[in-house]
Amino acid sequence: MGKNEFLTPKAIANRIKAKGLQKLRWYCQMCQKQCRDENGFKCHCMSESHQRQMQIFGQNPDRIVEGYSEEFEAGFLELMRRSHRFSRIAATVVYNEYIHDRHHVHMNSTRWATLTEFVKYLGRTGKCKVEETPKGWFITYIDRDSETLFKEKMKNKRIKLDMVDEERQEREIQKQIEIAASASVSSTNPLSNSEDNTTRKLNLEAAAAVGKVGFALGSSYKDNVTSNGSGNNGSSSTRLVFEELDKDNNNNNNNNNNRKIDKNGSKVSGNSALEELMREEEKVKEKMNRKDYWLCEGIIVKVMSKALADKGYYKQKGVVRKVIDKYVGEIEMLEKKHVLRVDQDELETVIPQIGGLVRIVNGAYRGSNARLLGVDTDKFCAQVKIEKGVYDGRVLNAIDYEDVCKLA
Numbered sequence: 001m002g003k004n005e006f007l008t009p010k011a012i013a014n015r016i017k018a019k020g021l022q023k024l025r026w027y028c029q030m031c032q033k034q035c036r037d038e039n040g041f042k043c044h045c046m047s048e049s050h051q052r053q054m055q056i057f058g059q060n061p062d063r064i065v066e067g068y069s070e071e072f073e074a075g076f077l078e079l080m081r082r083s084h085r086f087s088r089i090a091a092t093v094v095y096n097e098y099i100h101d102r103h104h105v106h107m108n109s110t111r112w113a114t115l116t117e118f119v120k121y122l123g124r125t126g127k128c129k130v131e132e133t134p135k136g137w138f139i140t141y142i143d144r145d146s147e148t149l150f151k152e153k154m155k156n157k158r159i160k161l162d163m164v165d166e167e168r169q170e171r172e173i174q175k176q177i178e179i180a181a182s183a184s185v186s187s188t189n190p191l192s193n194s195e196d197n198t199t200r201k202l203n204l205e206a207a208a209a210v211g212k213v214g215f216a217l218g219s220s221y222k223d224n225v226t227s228n229g230s231g232n233n234g235s236s237s238t239r240l241v242f243e244e245l246d247k248d249n250n251n252n253n254n255n256n257n258n259r260k261i262d263k264n265g266s267k268v269s270g271n272s273a274l275e276e277l278m279r280e281e282e283k284v285k286e287k288m289n290r291k292d293y294w295l296c297e298g299i300i301v302k303v304m305s306k307a308l309a310d311k312g313y314y315k316q317k318g319v320v321r322k323v324i325d326k327y328v329g330e331i332e333m334l335e336k337k338h339v340l341r342v343d344q345d346e347l348e349t350v351i352p353q354i355g356g357l358v359r360i361v362n363g364a365y366r367g368s369n370a371r372l373l374g375v376d377t378d379k380f381c382a383q384v385k386i387e388k389g390v391y392d393g394r395v396l397n398a399i400d401y402e403d404v405c406k407l408a
Contacts, residue, residue: 029068029109030057034102069110076118077127080141088129091119091137157280163273285364293326294361295344299405301331305346313340317350319408349405351375351382358384358404365391369407 005011026035028044030053035041044050057064079098095115098104112118119137123130129140295301299320303313318331321339329347331340352358352372360368368391370384381398 025108027106027108029106030054030064032103065109065111068105069112072105072107072110072112073118075104077141080128080139081143085141085143088131088138088140090135091115091139094139153284157277160273160277160280164277167273282364289364289366290362291366293344294349294402294405295320295323295327295329295347296359296361296367297321297323298408299359299361300334300350300408301329301405302348302350303331303333303340303342303346304348305342308340308342312336313338349402351401351404352406357387357407358382359407360384360386360399360403361405362403363399365394365396370396370404372404 026038026041027033028035028041028050031044031050033044035044076094076098080094083097084094092115107113107115107118110118112121116137119128119130119139122128122139126142127144128142131138131140297320300317301320302315302317304315306314308314313333316333316335318333318340320329321332322330324330324341327344328341329344331342331347332338333340349361354372354374356372358370358372360366360370365386368386368389370386372382372384373395374383376382376398379398380401382401382404384396384399384404386392386394386396
């Protein structure tokens, strides 16, 4: 039997040692090889395979170190998210759990020399809440997952909808209170109601004597007696009083213009929650549709590449016929009819004359066609009115020049 065959005690001992963790200073990240002692690590560094890997590393060291740093950070945060999502824990505990995996990315291959530097980096970038104590560094994971953010937004939206419903109910209750108050006032004056009925009846009788019918609204009993006396002489006169109607109209206008007062005594508009909800929806659309690319087919752009100035294309306009990989456009020049491939960084949007058609190429209403209503040269923005589609008729008062472009 050989010296180091599969079932020999030596081979078994070697496999047991290989399963456990070894010292990190004897690990080669480029070759992903763990050495057991200093002599083995030295022999590995002199090997031909290691020398080839070091030549590759020497060609672009910054990129390789940055790649290992990103892998280390992603693995560390993934462990935090899975195991310690809602807890405050020591950074050393998380690091020890992370290095239990033999094939983890070692810190000595990243741009952070120590765990303290890495923890400070997490705090600066807002990925974890960092706290220094006498017992060491403690970190808390900040959950920024899309699912969690979506749930938070839906929760806020439900709260605002509840606020809108509460405001509507309070307005209805206030209206009912006013109706009940007016009804109670009329019920407490039954004598005046009977006098009014008597007055109206006398007026009708007096007017019938002379062949005319008149209405006296809101007149007093004393005035009616006087008018009746004059009616017997054949010169009946009626007076239309609209003071009560004017008062009712004024009360209704005041009720419509009333503002709700909150617990702190500050005045809040009745539609404040609705407006806030609309603003939130605008922000969501802006975030979803705001991209770093804006080229689309059928728009007129201006070539701003100085490298093409010798050929006469600098500041010349063309139509985008095709978009390649979102960032490159095939431009058909308007004058020479030549077709060029130009990156969007060397292109510029074109603003038509007032009344012309434009396309919104970026932002909340990306892809919509609109008509140019005006231009603000001081603020470098335009006023457009969307035509057709879901947002037909909506007016955008201040949209950046870069977000609109003339249609061909």
